[in-house]
Amino acid sequence: MLRRKPIPTGWKAEADTGLKRNITTVQLASFGIGSTIGTGIFFVMAEAVPEAGPSVIISFVFAGIAAGLAALCYAEMASSVPVSGSTYSYAYATLGEFAGMAVAGCLLLEYGVSTAAVSVGWSGYLNELLGDLHIPQIPHALTAAPFDDDPGAINLPAMILVGMCAILLIRGASESARANAIMVFIKIGVLAMFAVIAFTAFNDDNLTPFFADGAHGVTLAAGTIFFSFIGLDTISTAGEEVKDPQRTMPRALIAALITVVLVYVLVSLAAVAAQPSSEFAAQQDAGLAQILNNVTGATWPSLVLSAGAVISIFSVTLVTLYGQTRILFAMGRDGMLPEFFTRVNPRTLTPVNNTIVVAIVVAILAGFIPLDYLADMVSIGTLVAFIVVSLGVIILRRREPDLDRPFRVPLYPLTPILAIAACGYILYGLHWYTFVFFGLWVSAVLVFYLVWGRHHSALNTGRPDPLQAAP
Template sequence: MPLRSLLRTIPIEPSPEGEKGGLQRRMGTIPLMMLGIGATVGTGVFFVMHEAVPAAGPATVLAFLLAALAAGLSALCYAEMASAVPASGSTYTYAYATLGELAAVIVAACLLLEYGVSTAAVAVGWSGYLNLLLDNTVGVSFPAILSANPWDSTPGILNLPAVLLVLLCALLLIRGVSESAKVNTAMVVIKVAVLVLFGAVAFTGFQADNFADFAPFGAAGVTAAAGTIFFTFIGLDAVSTAGGEAKDPRRSLPRAILGALAVVTALYLFVAVAAIGSQPWQAFSDPEQQSVGLAVIIENITGAAWPGTLLALGAVISIFSVTLVVMYGQTRVLYSMGRDGLVPGFFARVNQRTGTPVNTTIVVAVAVGLLAAFVPLGGLWDLVSIGTLVAFIVVAVSVLVLRRKRPDLPRGFRVPFGPVIPVLSIITCLVVLSGLGLVTYAWFGAWVGAALLYYALWGRKSAARARARD
């Protein structure tokens, strides 16, 4: 296999009007920013306090800032790359434009793993919250036989609510990106309102004395809690998958990424301060609290049972939004690969009426639906993490390479302080990667190996034929 073919890159200047016969630029800064918030604010924030506070005490507030800083380093790199290479495909496209075809294949494998497993896993989580909400409101729920996979502790035939969620998201994505963005925006507003309402109620029981023993476990506790909190910020990269459908992408994409980071950070800090101020930090270690997250805090303050229903509603809407946006991202990565010839052209066909890659959306929905219905996914979260962190590293490397190769390329945003922030982003991701187990690396290596075998047997020649046609 010639080295030259492995390092070939794609052009960097896409048409600002969109691609002929392809995706059209219809989303402005606010819908793009809502994509980032929608993919980031999931159920993690509803429950992470009861994992982080026992490790750091009231200094969990600093842990949120530290996690936001780590996520922010990657967000800055994404903002520059999105403004310099405003095309669909996110990290896959950035790698193809800067590091070459082989790197793009590896990154695509990471993204498809990250998006596919996480979408199916959160859909399974949605099933549980939906049952809780239905039980609390109308007194009925899906029976266990239709809301669990055959390998669950209480086995069922399939997880039907998870499949229904995937189907609903697929129908929205097929209908059109504008419609999907509007639904996502509405859900983002609702779930943010639920968290703001939690904070407002929690602040009525605020006691400054709860912050007195601020850092009982010192800096080690803060960094440990930050590691737990970090993954509640994952999802900001979803904005960059919309590069081919963004209006004025060199400006709107970086604004949306950084705007989403600012909103998410402010919301998380608000929730953290309100929660810690409302009860002694030692209470977060109570096992009974850990199973119900933030709901028990406002139940204790109000003496009412409605908080459980409210938080279940927030979780249901949060997961719906996350599933919708992450599925959207996966379809755009596959669309971009089809456009470049690395997967069959079937994936790059766009319906002229809806302006969406219908074929790709159906394939993704079937694959994710089968995973959610039948496969136990609880042990695969570390694979999601490794895929995400590798993508973050590649984006930072792409910033450094593109500045050297194309210093003249127009950029709507430039990461400040030269190479310092991209290098810090790489180091941060490597530190987090060092904490993952050998089994995770083995599975990840097998997945990437399968992707490289596919590339060697079919993808390389197909990509060469696609380039020759262009």
């Protein structure tokens, strides 16, 4: 359970694993931006502004710093262990097989549930945009609430979205990357449009008192806002499909982080300056669109923003679905899952089996199960992954000081220690039952490992690893 997978270095990082290396730095950075700027920025202002007032701008900066500390640790690990699998592969190489499997459970939970939840959000925005032409939901008894005689409804638009993303991923990683880059450009353009229009209503009085609830309000709002930064780690799942991964991945991570922070700060400043802080609490649904309606007195800006939200959420679903398929691929290659998950289509060079399986599971979750109560489950999986990566940086520095590291975390060891502390602080604020459900899920994954995975592990059977093969 403590055996560690050797770290591929030099030419091994470019080994032929069956996947095609054709993703560029810009496309990879767009992956991170696309999976991060999603539903959060369109809703979080209604929750964060009542907590901090105008100083929510500082809260966005603080949350960005916390996410940035983790992103810097990801950048060093990505340059040191440039393979698919994200935190799973990093944990396998630093903490051992048992810990790697536990982290894999965290990632599968994070990507699977978040993809389904985001798909449900896309459904609502799409129907709002279409108006009378909306796609109806199909009544079905399986989705009814307990002890409720009324049937629930199959969320057909959410299932359609998952299917479209799966088809795009099956066609090829480069095609998906190009489509995502276009959607990222559109979503940033829409948010820039919001900022420009909102700034026309800039009022100094709306920024006073700036610290409405003091430092406590800033910290509280930063905890709420932090989850708008979840998604940057998706970049690290593409280690075997990018060109020159040891340099491309750190650059893409940092570029994505800077872009996301700038967009969030700009949007938050424009929003709080355009209307009094007291009005945000009542804008739980499509808050940014309501601000545009109030500023312009017209409906077209909010329609454009809704269209941008539809495109934005589409790209989030696409990238998170991609990330999960690559994690399964890495696990299958290591023997932690059946060989079925390692098969790559010879024409498209994509793991089609993984994409189909993930799409079916996520579509069922999105279509049949209400996912609101699982939001914290996504957060706990992400935070644990952030902590493991930060810890992995410290362990590798001590265990293998001479390892080739094209990117090194600045201010080591302070940066990874602060990243662990920041994530631990946010974990402390989660509900107790979140830890219970999380523990049950990870326990189920570890039971599978003890019963099946450890016996079929590539390290146990001696099966050759393409990343470790001779040139």
